[in-house]
Amino acid sequence: MLTLRKSFILHSGKISDLLFILWAGGAALLSYSLVYALRKPFTAATFDDFDFFGIDYKVATSIVQIFGYLLSKFIGIKLISELKRENRLHFMILSVGIAEISLVLFGCLPKPYNVFALFFNGLSLGCMWGVIFSFLEGRRVTDLLASIMGMSIAVSSGTAKSIGLFVLDTLHVSEFWMPAFIGAIAFPLLSLLGFLLNRLPQPDEKDKQLKVERVTLNGKERLNLFSKFMPLLVLLFFANLFITVLQDVKEDFLVKIIDVNAMQQSSWIFAKVDGAVTLIILTVFGSMSLIKSNIKVLCLLLSLVICGMGVLGFTAINYDMLQLSPLSWLFIQSLCLYTAYLSFQTIFFERFIACFRIRGNVGFFIATIDFIGYAGTVTVLVMKEFFGPDVQWLHFYNILSGYVGIICMVVFFIAGIYLVQRYIREFSRQKVAIGTKTISENVLNTSSVI
Secondary structure: OHHHHHHHHHHHHHHHHHHHHHHHHHHHHHHHHHHHHHHOHHHHOOOOOOEEOOEEHHHHHHHHHHHHHHHHHHHHHHHHHHOOHHHHHHHHHHHHHHHHHHHHHHHHOOOOHHHHHHHHHHHHHOOHHHHHHHOOOOOOOHHHHHHHHHHHHHHHHHHHHHHHHHHHHOOOOOOOOHHHHHHHHHHHHHHHHHHHHHOOOOOOHHHHHHHOOOOOOOHHHHHHHHHHOHHHHHHHHHHHHHHHHHHHHHHHHHHHHOOHHHHOOOOOHHHHHHHHHHHHHHHHHHHHHHOOOHHHHHHHHHHHHHHHHHHHHHHHHOHHHHOOOHHHHHHHHHHHHHHHHHHHHHHHHHHHHHHOOOOOOHHHHHHHHHHHHHHHHHHHHHHHHHHOOOOOHHHHHHHHHHHHHHHHHHHHHHHHHHHHHHHHHHHHHHHHHHHHHHHHHHHHHHHHHO
């Protein structure tokens, strides 16, 4: 009877964990997917008949929105690090409300001045990843939850473009009102999902023991944390600068890099490719939740990223020789790029905090990485527009991804060596401290016996 009761409790616990994963992971996945619905559908339009004071109109929309996104990431280094749980839902609803208003202004303001409305769209949405992730971090199942949420980045970019093309081609909504049309559907749904995330239970004692309790960080604490791990963080931030730039160029200009009509594919081809890539990454990242050793997961992630960057660079440099079909090329690019990008947006810093028992939160690291990365994106797009406006997009992207692959492969290799050496030093100090404590206790015990 006692055995039966224990079995029932264990079985109930597994069901409870499964329901929590579906609740938390599903709400986070859908939430950030809807953030993409508010931010990215305009990238499906080409705006061929317009210009922005002599600048390519499509490039101008991306630059202006990213400027807002960049400023938001800078603000987010402080805001997300210090944001308390009770303020998260209010922040989410306010942000998505401003985002939708900016899209309405983009549709109704005269051209080309309507481009400036996208600045506020980027400004309002730049902190959303960190805010949503803050509901998930510091739990035993965070690896799995983060992997599920990470699916939104991989699958939503292509899906947002596909939905945008569907609204343009099938529903015949103009390319200026199409983003607001999609956003009007996303806004109430995202507000509801924010409410569901806000109802998640707090991490329990077992979560805190395994993954360290997550706390807010003030300015002095952020500076001390960066100083303590500065060599490693500088390497990671530097490499992620290139990854983010390449990621943004691919997301915003994929319809210019690859001609869907020439491929004779439907408008949903981007969603299908990103969906396949997402399933692969989810399987890989989700399986890491079975590995308890934090340092092993960190090393495994860096090894995957190094291999991915090597394949990315090789494919780009040998594009003409390999003669890959556009679909195969897109799949390889997406798989390698998203593996690297999502590693640092989801699991890496979650495990990093747990590995070194850091008092802090993941939001600080992600906001800092994103700010540096989007600063690089703005720089590249501005330089491209003013110094090479007639560059063919596929050629430009392959050159960029070739350099990114080589540079990041080397930098991540160095970062991996430093990480292991730092862990060995930390572990050795802990062993010495434990040994000293044990000797002291033995001396005290001996003295008391005498």
